[in-house]
Amino acid sequence: MKKKIRLFVFFLILQTVAFSQISNNIFGIARDPNTLYLATINPGTGVSTHIGSQSIGNILSIGGAALNPYSNTYHYFGFNTIESVDIATGNLVSSVQTSNPLGQSYFDFPQFNNSDSIIYGLSRRYYYDSVLMTNVGEVHLASIDPVSGLISQISGNSVGNGILMNSGSVLDPYQMVYYYSTGATLMGLDIYNGAIYSNPTLTFTKGNFFANMVFNCSDSLIYGLIQYNHYDYVYSPIDSSIISQTLNLDSCALWLGTVNPSTGVVTRISASSVGISYSLNASATINPNTQVYYFQSEAGLTGVDIVTGNVLTQQTVSNANGSLYFDLMRHYQNCYGAVETRFPEASTNISNQNFPQSFEIYPNPGETKIKLSSSSEIELVEFMDITGRIVSRHSLHLNTAEINVSSLPKGVYIVKAYAKEGGLGFAKWVKN
Numbered sequence: 001m002k003k004k005i006r007l008f009v010f011f012l013i014l015q016t017v018a019f020s021q022i023s024n025n026i027f028g029i030a031r032d033p034n035t036l037y038l039a040t041i042n043p044g045t046g047v048s049t050h051i052g053s054q055s056i057g058n059i060l061s062i063g064g065a066a067l068n069p070y071s072n073t074y075h076y077f078g079f080n081t082i083e084s085v086d087i088a089t090g091n092l093v094s095s096v097q098t099s100n101p102l103g104q105s106y107f108d109f110p111q112f113n114n115s116d117s118i119i120y121g122l123s124r125r126y127y128y129d130s131v132l133m134t135n136v137g138e139v140h141l142a143s144i145d146p147v148s149g150l151i152s153q154i155s156g157n158s159v160g161n162g163i164l165m166n167s168g169s170v171l172d173p174y175q176m177v178y179y180y181s182t183g184a185t186l187m188g189l190d191i192y193n194g195a196i197y198s199n200p201t202l203t204f205t206k207g208n209f210f211a212n213m214v215f216n217c218s219d220s221l222i223y224g225l226i227q228y229n230h231y232d233y234v235y236s237p238i239d240s241s242i243i244s245q246t247l248n249l250d251s252c253a254l255w256l257g258t259v260n261p262s263t264g265v266v267t268r269i270s271a272s273s274v275g276i277s278y279s280l281n282a283s284a285t286i287n288p289n290t291q292v293y294y295f296q297s298e299a300g301l302t303g304v305d306i307v308t309g310n311v312l313t314q315q316t317v318s319n320a321n322g323s324l325y326f327d328l329m330r331h332y333q334n335c336y337g338a339v340e341t342r343f344p345e346a347s348t349n350i351s352n353q354n355f356p357q358s359f360e361i362y363p364n365p366g367e368t369k370i371k372l373s374s375s376s377e378i379e380l381v382e383f384m385d386i387t388g389r390i391v392s393r394h395s396l397h398l399n400t401a402e403i404n405v406s407s408l409p410k411g412v413y414i415v416k417a418y419a420k421e422g423g424l425g426f427a428k429w430v431k432n
Helices: 002-023
Strands: 026-031 036-042 047-050 065-068 073-077 081-086 092-097 106-113 118-129 134-144 151-153 169-172 177-181 186-190 196-198 209-216 221-228 231-235 242-247 253-259 266-268 284-287 292-297 300-305 311-315 325-331 359-362 369-384 390-404 411-419 424-431
Touching: 026 047, 026 065, 036 325, 065 106, 065 325, 073 106, 106 134, 106 169, 118 169, 169 209, 177 209, 209 253, 209 284, 221 284, 284 325, 359 424
Parallel strands: none
Antiparallel strands: 026 036, 026 325, 036 047, 065 073, 073 081, 081 092, 106 118, 118 134, 134 151, 169 177, 177 186, 186 196, 209 221, 221 253, 231 242, 253 266, 284 292, 292 300, 300 311, 359 369, 369 390, 369 411, 411 424
16 A cells, blocks of 8 residues: 555656646747747747657748647647647647638637637638628637637627737636737627627827737736837928838837726836837747746847836747747746636526527426527537536537536536527526
8 A cells, every 4th residue: 555655646746747847838839931840948048949850830820829738739820720739749639620600711819718728719701792892801709629620609790890910819717808909999808708898999108009918817917018110201391291101110119018908008017128029920928937928029039027027038049950930929827727707697598699599408407418409500518617617518510409417516507508600698507
């Protein structure tokens, strides 16, 4: 018995050490120039290290990446594909085409939500309106299944017609709100129904854009780069109209700052500039242990103290295998284990404005089997416990189905139903 106990303790120690080694890493994609490898980077030296020797592709979308710390999988997007990579081996796990049943669309700004283990993003598409006789753009909050590539639209109506690519996006796993910028406004989308949660106008003391946003779970604040671009203008002597404009790099500046998602007020933290440019592909990340914000400036990988706004380190990015770039950074531990604190208003049977029709669950309360019925085809049903964790997930593609719930513990659950037409409905269900 003593030997078994010692072996068990030793096994736990090994697990703890392995987790510690992985969890302190900043993951991203090493690229040279079009060959991609999963890699980690040492912010103190700027040296990136390939994980394994297998190339994971040759095309990446600058829209972002999602890191699932529970399955130890890093997801990025290629050309209409979602690529999944094992962060322990660096091997490509799967590569599948993305698809949207409602029509061809892009999937931008992916964010892994640590409180429900779902990847959210923006489903963006354009189509020709024969009545208006013009091209129309639509943006919807959506989720994506990395196994099938299926995009499930959550927003019933379009929340806009465009996005600002250099802003990035963030997700608040506590309040269950997804944020992105249009340039003029900070859009907050309710994850439960895809509706606009908030959309304040961005206001600056000095600045043009708020870019490379990161949500820090340590203090629940949104950090990013306040970008100020200064132009020199040449005016017409006749009517004072602008003849030409030139970007004055000597007057351009970046500062670390925060944004209040309720008011849109952008507040500068840095007293002096932390750079004049940044890499759009690099995105940004925060180390929750050291409270340092990392991005790639013209000087290399730059680390900024989120309390003082001072630059702590600037290192030229290098790689022993010759990779020149390090893109789409994600820190393993930021928001690890987060649990949502805001829940949807739920009753026994709910029909909300974004779900095409109401759905019913019976019996309620139930024990071993329940039936779910809806006049709209439901693609996916998820059971969420009171801590906010998804504990059961069922792909249906049916209007009526019987689900075995015997393995679920007794308690109260919120049931999410994703409709094929787009939209998300909720119901409260009790397991006896």
